[in-house]
Amino acid sequence: MRFIVILLLALVLSACAGSGPTKPTQSPLSQEVETEVREAASRESEGIQVQPLQNPAVRQLLASAASSESSGQLEQAAQMLERGLRIEPRDPELLQRLAEVRLQQEDWQQAINFATRSYDVGAQVGEMCARNWRTIALANDYIGDTPAADAARGQVEHCMRKRPQKY
């Protein structure tokens, strides 16, 4: 398990912010997660990603989960992410993905909790950081907690101010 904890810091300046046309099976909430969380975070971070070197098993589960999610099979996606977390419980991407799935399942509180956990164990900078706080903000919008949502949106800016540290 240790060998995958080695962090590979990658400044990926890529132009692949958009993720193509939204699939017809997606619910409005799923589309919101796509545009308000993932696409927005990618745009804001100008491609600054801090990606840990992932275990291939986790990578495969993330890919399967993404495909289940895009075909609207949210619980199936969540189950795959939980499998990934059994292998890598502190993988920020797995935790954030699960937060985004819970958000689409209207489980606002767990969306906030998993995004918080992802932030806690993540690099706290760049795109993932922005996805964390944007998820927290959006979930708080739905809960109706405007101050918490605003505070979370404020945090998004901090994600971009800091440069990742070298480990």
Place this chain on the structure above:
Amino acid sequence: MTGFGLGVLVPWTLILNHTVQSEFAGLTWERPSRVYARPLTLYTGQEISSKDLLIELQAASYRKTESTVAPGSYSRSGNYWQIYSRDFEFADGYQESQNWQLEIVAGRVLNITDLSGNPLAIARLDPAQIASIYPLDKQDRELLPLEDIPELLVSGLQAVEDRRFKSHYGVDPKAIARALWVDIRSGKIDQGGSTLTQQLVKNLFLDSSQTILRKINEAIMALLLEAYFSKSEILEAYINQVYLGQHGAYAIHGFARASRFYFDRPLDSLNSAQIALLIGMVKGASWYNPRRNPERALARRNLVLKAFADTGLITAQDLQLALKQPLGVNKQVSGLRIAAGGFIDLVKRQLQERYDEADLRREGLSILTTLEPVTQLVAEKAVTAGLEDLTARGLPKQLQAAFIITDVQNGEIRALVGDRIPGRAGFNRALDARRQIGSIMKPLVYLLALEHPQQFNLLSQLDDSPINLRLANGDYWQPRNYTNETHGSVNLLDALVHSWNLATVNLGMTFGPTHILQSLQRYGLELDITPVPAVILGAVELTPLEVAGIYQALAAGGYQVPLRAVTAVIAENGALEEAFRLTLKPLQNREAISIMNFALTQVTKTGTARALPALLGRQANIAGKTGTTNDRKDSWFVGYTDQRLGVVWVGRDDNQPARVTGSSAALRLWARAFREIPLADWQLEYPRGVETTWVDRESASLTAANCPGAEEMPFMQVGIPAAKTECLRQQENQSGKPSQRWKWFKREQQENRN
């Protein structure tokens, strides 16, 4: 005579009519629910010893073979393993049976490939079945609708048992005449001639006696059944009802279950020879039992295959191929016995809100759980052998124990033992023994202190001197230290690590017992207890499961993760019925918890559990806390890393003095188990706001790494000691500035304030 005949026959037929109509229409098949352990997932780089892999395979009833040709088998040649999994309905979907090769070197999976040598990132075995919840009639079956039953089976069954099924009205006069002729000639009633409908009627409504009256009833009811129900309804019922073998006390009914029982495969994956074998067994499941009477079964199967060819169901060429096939029946392996009874108690409780016992006995559910066979076996052994050892050391024979092991990050329960004889039904101490927790309480008191970093840090001075407290009822309470000594002014870390009572009570009284009890709510515990000062020393009765729940949150770094025994319930048709989701809740005191985790690792190094490294046979960063109650009635040990948490209780059911202490009894059981459980090195991590720094414990001052007595420990940034040792001051003077590290730290503080 005719009048009399009609007079009897008509009302009699009406009675039978009622039976057929109401009972067949309302026929419900009860199917047992099956309870499964967590599946073993294998991936490159995973830590698993060959020994543990073998245990997992045995627990899942895998058969060792020379070459893996059938699902549910494995072969091994040195470091190379070949594993042929069975198909399985998981919570994230159906997984087909697969054949993997893997290499395990030095306790790690080096690679996994499919049979063509393509590398695979991940492989998941079908899980061990750890229990079944059977219908009261002890019939074991799986239901399949007619459209999911292979065509060859449907047609083949008719070809062998009842060729005119499609055209007759329930009885087949030609077949009866032929049978009668044989019976008359032999002078016995034993020739069949029954249609499938008659056989079904007999199986469902009648006894198996060979009397004329029964035969008449059977014929009338068969005619009635055909009048009211379609051929396909009758055929579907037959295929799901027919008796096809015996598994201990449980009767195997229906082709779907029989396919699993004899071949470890789903019915739709059987070849023509395998289908023929099952159809052949309809005539006598015991007589043609392929495991006990393989030659007889083979002859019967080949006869059935020829009937398939005669009726054009298979070609002559297929017939020749099929005749050459071996029986292909799996060797029945009893599997490794896991005494999971205690765990199943918890499974049933966690299911209780959504399913009652009757549902579990009839709906054919798959209940996917978190139990890890290899860990459960280790825990069982630790309890039995550990208690025997304690008795050999002179402790009472009546000692009982409970042991729970969980996965820290997701709250999944990997092992649970609630009795010194694991699996014995009855009082489950892990779930139901409410016992005083003693010093297991202390970390919660100290946590409250660490949450006030302006007032307390690990080196704060506490007063470990005699106490005489006047209680609300006018009595006086005079707690003592375990050794009856007092230590005067001590630092908070030492007081906790050595579990000194007086220092703890003095600290606890600054918050008060009410406040301390309230703090337990954060860990999901609502207690209705009078807040007396003795609460500070653990005069609180909790179950081992509740204790595990509290410490789970600490071990997970301040995330409350509810303990789960069940992850999902799958319906018989493979649909996910209920997902028991992973949930977590961040606690507000995560910084304090991270410091507490450091302090508790010191308990197993220099404190009350310092015997642990010797008992484990290795040095490791393990947080732990011992607990002993008044009169040495209860012995507790909680030990954890960020991966695994183990809670052990030892005591007597009658709550009499047991002459145990946390370190003399529970710790030993814990170590016995964790000697066998691989734990990766725990690198303690601290959230923002917490820093480790070099200090001198005696003087509670900052120091430099190279100064005598320097120790590195965590502090909240706002609660770092202000004093500096002479040694540090000298170094700073020499360099003319505070140390680099210190300067950097100050800058961080500044940024945070901004």
